Amino acid sequence: MTDALLPRPARILIADDLPLFRRAIAHLLDEQPDLVVVGQAGNGIEAIELAQSLQPDIVLLDVEMPVMDGIAAARRLRALVPDARIVMLTVSEHDDHLMEAIKLGAHGYLLKDLHPDELYAMLRAAMRDEAPVSAALVGRLLTAVRDAGRTPAVPSAPEGDLSRRELEVLRLVADGLSNKEIGVVLSITEGTVKNHVHHALSKLGLENRIQAAAYIVRHGLGLPRS
Numbered sequence: 001m002t003d004a005l006l007p008r009p010a011r012i013l014i015a016d017d018l019p020l021f022r023r024a025i026a027h028l029l030d031e032q033p034d035l036v037v038v039g040q041a042g043n044g045i046e047a048i049e050l051a052q053s054l055q056p057d058i059v060l061l062d063v064e065m066p067v068m069d070g071i072a073a074a075r076r077l078r079a080l081v082p083d084a085r086i087v088m089l090t091v092s093e094h095d096d097h098l099m100e101a102i103k104l105g106a107h108g109y110l111l112k113d114l115h116p117d118e119l120y121a122m123l124r125a126a127m128r129d130e131a132p133v134s135a136a137l138v139g140r141l142l143t144a145v146r147d148a149g150r151t152p153a154v155p156s157a158p159e160g161d162l163s164r165r166e167l168e169v170l171r172l173v174a175d176g177l178s179n180k181e182i183g184v185v186l187s188i189t190e191g192t193v194k195n196h197v198h199h200a201l202s203k204l205g206l207e208n209r210i211q212a213a214a215y216i217v218r219h220g221l222g223l224p225r226s
Contacts, residue, residue, distance in 0.1 A: 003121040006034040010127045013039045013056040015047035015073065016089065017065045021112075025060070028116050035123060044068025044076075051081045058126055063090045063097050071097050075104050085126045102214055105207040108132040129194070130178050131209035166200040167221065169193060173209050174216035 012029060014037060016022040026037040039054050041047040043065045051059055059077055063070040074086045087108035088101050101109055108126050110119070111134040122132035162170070165186075172182045179193040186193070197209065206212050215221075 003117070003124060006124055006127050009034050009036045010057045010123065011036055011038045011054070012058045012060055012123065013037075013041065013047065013051055013054060013084075014060045015041040015044065015065065015070070016060075016062040017042050018062075025119075028119070029123075032120055035120065042066075044070060044073030047073050048076050048080065051077055051084060055081065056084055058085045058087055058123060060087050060089060060123075063088055063101075071100050071104070074101065074106055078105050085129075087123065087126050087132070102210055106210070107208050109210070110134045125178065128179065129197075129209065131213075133210065161203045162200055163196075166196050166203070169196040170200050170212050170216050171221065173197065174213040174221075176213075 012035060014022050014025055014029075016025070019042070022040050022042075026040060029035045029037050038056055039050040041050050044061075045068045047059060047061060048068075059074075059081070061070040061074055061077075065073075070088055074088065077084060077086055085107040086105070087110060088097075088106050089110055089112055090097070091112050098109060107129070108122060108131055110122055110132060114122065114134060122134075125132045168186060169182055172185060177185065179190045179197070182193045183190045197212070201207070201209075201212060204212070204215060206215060
């Protein structure tokens with residue numbers, strides 16, 4: 001996937017309790033022409049306060065923080081700053097908060113050991129509403145979704161409400177493809193793909209592509225594997 005620059009700089013709020021890590025990430029992001037850090041917080045409470053005043057495009061939110069952790073903060077932010085993309089940061093691929101983040105509508109879930117270029121690409125993907133998830137977490141996500149039989153991670157709306165094309169698009173979303181890549185596969189424009197994703201999410205009562213991927217996997221609607 002080509003890591004194209006965003007049409008305008010994305011305004012990012014970083015929340016992490018480690019000042020050195022937080023400042024290092026801010027320095028890296030500020031070197032990118034289309035990414036700008038507008039604020040830094042050391043815990044969930046500070047993140048909520050700053051997000052309400054700064055209205056960032058993205059809140060990069062550490063899962064483990066004092067005073068209020070990232071999951072609790074994300075839940076509040078979804079209500080108080082609904083237009084912000086919430087991207088969670090974690091140190092371990094075995095983080096038990098992964099499913100909880102999906103339920104509350106986080107827009108991405110990243111490991112802290114990402115290479116800087118991967119982080120830039122993931123944040124740009126979040127701005128395109130493409131729900132970035134670190135590669136190491138994808139397998140855990142799919143396993144967790146399949147095992148969530150008694151506690152559904154996503155609503156159970158019938159897939160019959162989807163058009164054939166919408167289902168095709170969501171299957172490719174669940175397979176990890178970007179809008180641009182889906183457009184190439186289906187020979188349609190990237191804008192058309194985005195419209196299909198939007199309509200499908202609306203029909204299913206889902207909030208983002210991560211929940212859509214979870215829905216496809218949990219209901220056994222994915223692409224057949226050879």
